[in-house]
Amino acid sequence: MDTGTHIVMGLALAGIATLDPVVAENSATATSVMIGTIVGSQIPDVDTILKLRSNAVYIRNHRGITHSIPAVLLWPLAIIAVIYPFFPEANLFHLWMWTFIAVFLHVFVDIFNAYGTQALRPFSSKWVALGVINTFDPYIFGIHIIGLIIWAFGANPGYIFIAIYAILFFYYVLRFREKRKVYKEVKRMIPDATEIIIAPTMKNNKWRIAVMNRHQFFVGRALNSDVEIIDQFDRVPVPKIPILDAAKKDKNLSAFLSFSPVYRWEIDEYDDYYEVRFIDLRYRSNDYYPFVAVVQLDTDLKILTSYTGWIFSEEKLRKKLDILPS
Structure with a gap:
C-alpha cells in the first residue's frame, strides 16, 4: 500500500x-x-x-x-x-x-x-x-479517514475501527470475487493462455490485463467483467546474440528482468550506437507502456547509458538517457 x-x-x-x-x-x-x-x-x-x-x-x-x-x-x-x-x-x-x-x-x-x-x-x-x-485504494484510505474523524469527535476508537475492519474484510472478499470473474472471462476468450496477470487500478471496476500463450502476448483491460483485448504481440524469445548478451550485463536491464514476468523487446540500430529496449506489458496506460528498461551501446558493444523505471513520454526517456537518436 x-x-x-x-x-x-x-x-x-x-x-x-x-x-x-x-x-x-x-x-x-x-x-x-x-x-x-x-x-x-x-x-x-x-x-x-x-x-x-x-x-x-x-x-x-x-x-x-x-x-x-x-x-x-x-x-x-x-x-x-x-x-x-x-x-x-x-x-x-x-x-x-x-x-x-x-x-x-x-x-x-x-x-x-x-x-x-x-x-x-x-x-x-x-x-x-x-x-x-x-x-x-481510495475506499480503504477514505474509510480510515472517516474513522479518524469520528474518533476526533470523541467516539471510542476501538469499536470504530473493529467495525471498519469488519467492513474491509467483506470488501476484500468482494475484490477477490470480481477478479475471479475477470479471470474466467479472459480464460474463455483465450483458452490456451499459459499465464494471466490481472492487476487492479485506482478505479474500483477497472482492471489491467496481460496474458500470454505459447505464441503471443495479449494486453487488455476489463470494466467490471467485460474484457477487451487492446494489443497483441508475437511472443519472440530473446535470442542469444552479442548485442543482447552485452545489454543484459547492464544493472538497469538486469534489475528489470528480475522483476518483470511479461515483456517484449526491441533493438534499434543508429549510425553510431544500438538501443535495446525491454517493455513491461502489465502497465499499459493511455496507449503507452511506461515501465521500461533501455540500454544504449556503442558499435563495440560497450554500454553508453541505460535507464529503468517509469517513463510516460519518449521525450522524458531521452532526457533520462541524455543521448538523442540521430
Missing part, C-alpha cells in the same frame, strides 16, 4: 489497542503503543531510501528483505529498543505485541497489491502478489 494508507492503518491499530485493558490503564503504555504502531506501520518501507542510489537497486530490493519473515520479527525489537527507554513504565510485552501487529499488518496488506512482496524469504524468494487491491 502507499505511505498514506499505512499511516492511517497505524493510527487505526492504535485506536483498536485502546480496547486492551493494559494499554487503557497505563498512560505510558498507551503513548508508547501509539508511537510503536505508527512507526511499525511504516518501518518495512525504509527501503524506499534505495531510490537515492538508483532505480535498479530500488527495483531489486523494494519489498524484499525488509518485508521478509526475519524482518517482521526483528523490526518490533528495533523499534522497542528506541521507544522503551523514554517510557520505562510501559508494559514491555504489550508494547511489543502491538508493534509487532503493526509491522505484520503492513507486510500482510502489501501482499494484496499487484506489486507484492517477498514475504516468504528466506524460505522462498518468490514474489507474493495477489493483485486484488491497488497500491492506493
Whole structure:
C-alpha cells in the first residue's frame, strides 16, 4: 500500500489497542503503543531510501528483505529498543505485541497489491502478489479517514475501527470475487493462455490485463467483467546474440528482468550506437507502456547509458538517457 494508507492503518491499530485493558490503564503504555504502531506501520518501507542510489537497486530490493519473515520479527525489537527507554513504565510485552501487529499488518496488506512482496524469504524468494487491491485504494484510505474523524469527535476508537475492519474484510472478499470473474472471462476468450496477470487500478471496476500463450502476448483491460483485448504481440524469445548478451550485463536491464514476468523487446540500430529496449506489458496506460528498461551501446558493444523505471513520454526517456537518436 502507499505511505498514506499505512499511516492511517497505524493510527487505526492504535485506536483498536485502546480496547486492551493494559494499554487503557497505563498512560505510558498507551503513548508508547501509539508511537510503536505508527512507526511499525511504516518501518518495512525504509527501503524506499534505495531510490537515492538508483532505480535498479530500488527495483531489486523494494519489498524484499525488509518485508521478509526475519524482518517482521526483528523490526518490533528495533523499534522497542528506541521507544522503551523514554517510557520505562510501559508494559514491555504489550508494547511489543502491538508493534509487532503493526509491522505484520503492513507486510500482510502489501501482499494484496499487484506489486507484492517477498514475504516468504528466506524460505522462498518468490514474489507474493495477489493483485486484488491497488497500491492506493481510495475506499480503504477514505474509510480510515472517516474513522479518524469520528474518533476526533470523541467516539471510542476501538469499536470504530473493529467495525471498519469488519467492513474491509467483506470488501476484500468482494475484490477477490470480481477478479475471479475477470479471470474466467479472459480464460474463455483465450483458452490456451499459459499465464494471466490481472492487476487492479485506482478505479474500483477497472482492471489491467496481460496474458500470454505459447505464441503471443495479449494486453487488455476489463470494466467490471467485460474484457477487451487492446494489443497483441508475437511472443519472440530473446535470442542469444552479442548485442543482447552485452545489454543484459547492464544493472538497469538486469534489475528489470528480475522483476518483470511479461515483456517484449526491441533493438534499434543508429549510425553510431544500438538501443535495446525491454517493455513491461502489465502497465499499459493511455496507449503507452511506461515501465521500461533501455540500454544504449556503442558499435563495440560497450554500454553508453541505460535507464529503468517509469517513463510516460519518449521525450522524458531521452532526457533520462541524455543521448538523442540521430
